[in-house]
Amino acid sequence: MSSTIVIKDVSKSFxxxxxxxxxxxxxxxxxxxxxxxxxxxxxxxxxxxxVGMDSPNQGNVQVLNTAVxxxxxxxxxxxxxxxxxxxxxxxxxxxxxxxxxxFKLKKKAQKERIAYAADLVxxxxxxxxxxxxxxxxxKRRLSxxxxxxxxxxxxxxxxxxxxxxxxxxxxxxxxxxRLKNAGKTILVTTHVMxxxxxxxxxxxxxxxxIITSGSPAELKKQYGISSLExxxxxxxxxx
Amino acid sequence: xxxxxxxxxxxHQMLRDKRALALMMVAPLLVLTLLxxxxxxxTVNPRLGVIDADEKLVxxxxxxxxxxxxVDENTKDNLMNKDLDGILEFIGEEISLTxxxxxxxxxxxxxxxxxxxxxxxxxxxxxxxxxxxxxxIQSKLPGVPVKMEQVNAPDINTSYIYxxxxxxxxxxxxxxxxGFFVFFFVFLISGIALLRERTTGTLERLLATPILRRExxxxxxxxxxxxxxxxxxxxxxxxxxxxxxxxxGSFWNVVIINLTLALVALSLGILxxxxxxxxxxxxxxxxxxxxxxxxxxxIFPFESMAGWMQVLAKCMPMYYGGSALVxxxxxxxxxxxxxxxxxxxxxxxxxxxxxxIVALKKYRKI
Numbered sequence: 001m002s003s004t005i006v007i008k009d010v011s012k013s014f015x016x017x018x019x020x021x022x023x024x025x026x027x028x029x030x031x032x033x034x035x036x037x038x039x040x041x042x043x044x045x046x047x048x049x050x051v052g053m054d055s056p057n058q059g060n061v062q063v064l065n066t067a068v069x070x071x072x073x074x075x076x077x078x079x080x081x082x083x084x085x086x087x088x089x090x091x092x093x094x095x096x097x098x099x100x101x102x103f104k105l106k107k108k109a110q111k112e113r114i115a116y117a118a119d120l121v122x123x124x125x126x127x128x129x130x131x132x133x134x135x136x137x138x139k140r141r142l143s144x145x146x147x148x149x150x151x152x153x154x155x156x157x158x159x160x161x162x163x164x165x166x167x168x169x170x171x172x173x174x175x176x177x178r179l180k181n182a183g184k185t186i187l188v189t190t191h192v193m194x195x196x197x198x199x200x201x202x203x204x205x206x207x208x209x210i211i212t213s214g215s216p217a218e219l220k221k222q223y224g225i226s227s228l229e230x231x232x233x234x235x236x237x238x239x
Numbered sequence: 240x241x242x243x244x245x246x247x248x249x250x251h252q253m254l255r256d257k258r259a260l261a262l263m264m265v266a267p268l269l270v271l272t273l274l275x276x277x278x279x280x281x282t283v284n285p286r287l288g289v290i291d292a293d294e295k296l297v298x299x300x301x302x303x304x305x306x307x308x309x310v311d312e313n314t315k316d317n318l319m320n321k322d323l324d325g326i327l328e329f330i331g332e333e334i335s336l337t338x339x340x341x342x343x344x345x346x347x348x349x350x351x352x353x354x355x356x357x358x359x360x361x362x363x364x365x366x367x368x369x370x371x372x373x374x375x376i377q378s379k380l381p382g383v384p385v386k387m388e389q390v391n392a393p394d395i396n397t398s399y400i401y402x403x404x405x406x407x408x409x410x411x412x413x414x415x416x417x418g419f420f421v422f423f424f425v426f427l428i429s430g431i432a433l434l435r436e437r438t439t440g441t442l443e444r445l446l447a448t449p450i451l452r453r454e455x456x457x458x459x460x461x462x463x464x465x466x467x468x469x470x471x472x473x474x475x476x477x478x479x480x481x482x483x484x485x486x487x488g489s490f491w492n493v494v495i496i497n498l499t500l501a502l503v504a505l506s507l508g509i510l511x512x513x514x515x516x517x518x519x520x521x522x523x524x525x526x527x528x529x530x531x532x533x534x535x536x537x538i539f540p541f542e543s544m545a546g547w548m549q550v551l552a553k554c555m556p557m558y559y560g561g562s563a564l565v566x567x568x569x570x571x572x573x574x575x576x577x578x579x580x581x582x583x584x585x586x587x588x589x590x591x592x593x594x595x596i597v598a599l600k601k602y603r604k605i
Contacts (some may be wrong), residue, residue: 051447055604069605071449079447083440089252101244102448146444 004029004154004185005050010059012045012208019045020208022059027187027201032180034199035189036232042208043189044082047158050187051079063154075103078152082159084139088132092123092142095131096149103150117145120175122168136163144172148179155179155186161195173198193229204232211235241450245458246465249432253466259428263466267420267474274416275482278409285349288317288326295363299356305349313337324349401570402485410485414493414564415536415557417474421467421497422504422557423529429463430508430521437512446603456595460505467501468494487571496567496577499584500560506591507556513598536561559583 005027012020019042027033035043048054049061052069061068064076086095096117100110118124121141131139140163147155155176161169173195176186180200188199196202196216203213212219212235216228223231253260288310289297297307310317313328318339324346325338336353340346402410436442445455471494478484486493511528515521535541535552538561544552552558563580566572 052605053443053446053603069603071451071605074447074449077447079444081440081443081447083443085440085444087248087252087441088439089255090248094248094251098244098248099444099448101247102241102445102450104240104449 002029003027004064005033005187006062007046007050008059008061010046010049010056010061012042012049012054012056018208020049020056023205023208023210024059025203025210025213027185029185030180030183031200032176032186032188032198034196034202035187035205036191036193036196036202036228037189037205038191041205043205044158046205047079047156047187047189051077051156075150076153078147078150078155080143080147080155080157080160082162084143086131086139086142086146089130091128091130092118092134092145093127095142096127096145099146100149105150113149113151117148120148121145122171137165137168140164141168141172153184155184157186157188159189159191161190161192169195193227193232196228202228204235241448241454242458242461245455246462249459249462250465252432253462263424263428263470264473267417267424267470268477270420271413271416271474271478271482274412275409275484278407278412285324285345285352286322287349287353288313288321288323290326290328292327292329293360296356296360299360300353303352303356305352325353327353401487406485411565411569412538413478413482413484414568415533415538415561417471417478417493417568418497418500418560418564419533419536419557420474421471422500422532422560424470425463425467425501426504426508426529427521427525428466428508429459429505430512430515430524431518432463433459433509434512434515434518434521438517443602446599452599452603453596455599456506456509456592459509460502460592463505464498464501467505468498471497471501484568486568488567488573492567492574492577493564495574496560496563496581496584499581499588500556502588503556503560503584503591506588506595510591510595510598513595513601531555532557537565556584556587 003026005025007023007025010020010023011018023042023046035046037043045054049056050063050068052061052073055069063070063073066073087098090098093114096114097110100113105113114127115124118127121144123138123141123145126134126138131142134142140160144157144160147157161172164172176188180186188195190196199216201213201215202219204211204219212222212231214222219228219231219235220226223234225231225234284304284306286306286308287300288308289300290310290313292307300307308321308323310321310323310326313326313335317323318326318337323339325336328335328337334357336350338346338350397404399406433442436445442455446452475486475490475493475497479486479490507528511524512521515524532555535555536557541549541552541558559580563577563584566577566580
């Protein structure tokens with residue numbers, strides 16, 4: 001198994017505030033990797049460094065054996081930010097078509113991918129409606145569909161299931177598993193512990209440092225506790 | 240390809256946003272129409288009270304469209320109650336003129352008219368005296384023929400290099416306004432559009448695709464630029480055909496100037512949107528970045544500005560745009576004469592565009 005994302009000793013600070021402090025982690029190809037941590041722990045900053053939106057002060061980030069930032073790499077990364085980041089005055093279909101053409105998909109491929117992505121997030125019947133009439137959950141789903149539009153090798157999802165009802169959350173995770181089995185690498189950030197259980201590997205982030213990492217089972221065993229929530233608290237030393 | 244996708248998206252958004260579209264296309268027509276009627280309206284004849292004035296002078300004043308009323312006293316009450324703009328009083332050789340001066344421009348004009356009328360009367364009187372004097376001399380020196388031409392008030396044949404006798408202030412002002420509307424509305428709409436992309440996070444998402452930073456800037460320029468062209472054509476067509484504004488030069492030169500202005504406004508708008516966090520903060524740029532442009536666009540003559548003001552004027556894109564527009568629309572000059580203005584405007588646009596491309600680095604380092 002090869003490594004898709006390799007982060008080495010990455011530090012990032014905004015002004016005097018240190019957001020990430022010597023973070024290192026490796027994401028294996030074809031796995032679901034979870035970044036767990038409270039709000040403000042530096043998850044989003046780390047994600048942005050991986051996508052190449054920002055560059056680290058120290059250390060380096062490699063994705064698919066290429067140094068980040070790299071424009072060609074962006075073609076292979078499906079990125080879903082925390083904000084829904086949709087054009088609310090356009091329809092769902094127009095949003096998808098716009099991003100599809102930015103990824104330089106041909107007309108025919110565009111149609112197929114739009115149909116596929118919309119079906120995946122259960123929005124096929126709402127494609128012709130304007131996004132401003134969508135519910136919060138629908139927007140989140142459309143946002144996920146946008147991240148999938150160019151059939152990327154890597155999916156980076158920043159809190160993908162926030163504001164989505166349990167039933168849909170279930171179906172999104174089912175789809176993430178399906179994508180994983182198709183060979184995609186998925187990086188998910190979350191602060192919901194029961195989602196962490198579903199990842200192959202986890203890294204717990206607090207105050208810009210990775211406090212512990214491993215598979216959910218390993219972590220529980222290591223700390224001798226049955227719930228990840230307690231692992232998190234214990235590893236953070238705040239118990 | 241990415242640029243075209245962006246242009247297509249902007250078209251979708253604009254065509255759906257009826258308010259913004261109306262603001263861009265109809266609002267300028269409304270303002271132009273209002274100004275046209277305000278500035279081209281007939282001036283009210285001034286009312287002048289006179290005391291002990293010569294009848295001939297009164298006649299001359301009335302010929303000059305002054306309503307003359309006989310009053311008994313030069314008092315404020317008289318001025319106010321009879322709704323006069325001034326009182327002209329003759330006390331022997333002394334002449335005194337009291338002006339209400341509630342509207343300094345009108346007062347100045349009245350003062351000039353009165354002075355002219357008095358001077359003309361005086362000249363006529365002197366001419367009469369002179370011919371009487373000549374006749375006397377002639378009668379005393381018989382046999383010496385002294386020919387004298389009839390003394391007449393001189394007739395001045397006035398001709399105009401630009402415009403004609405019916406030209407109003409609006410004719411000179413309208414080219415500037417046409418350019419300013421394009422500048423203002425394009426600035427506002429494009430600036431707020433990019434601001435919205437920043438605040439909703441779509442800009443970040445855009446930059447998570449392989450699009451180049453310059454493609455975003457050029458996509459914006461092209462997308463909103465096309466709307467600026469349509470706006471220019473509508474505004475100029477309306478101004479010329481409906482409001483009957485002077486257009487001596489070529490219609491297409493006007494479009495070229497306005498397009499260049501729009502380019503500056505676009506690039507300035509999206510650049511300044513980087514320094515705003517909300518639509519309201521974007522509006523706050525209007526008094527700083529937009530309003531001063533009007534003052535330097537040619538409404539006030541450049542030559543009469545103080546030295547440092549002239550330097551300031553040369554930093555304002557509207558100074559060049561206004562001057563080029565007046566040159567084409569009012570003076571009928573051609574592309575050759577305005578090319579320097581166009582080059583400077585393109586220079587502004589180029590600087591802003593480069594700054595924009597650099598400013599986007601805030602969102603993506605590459």
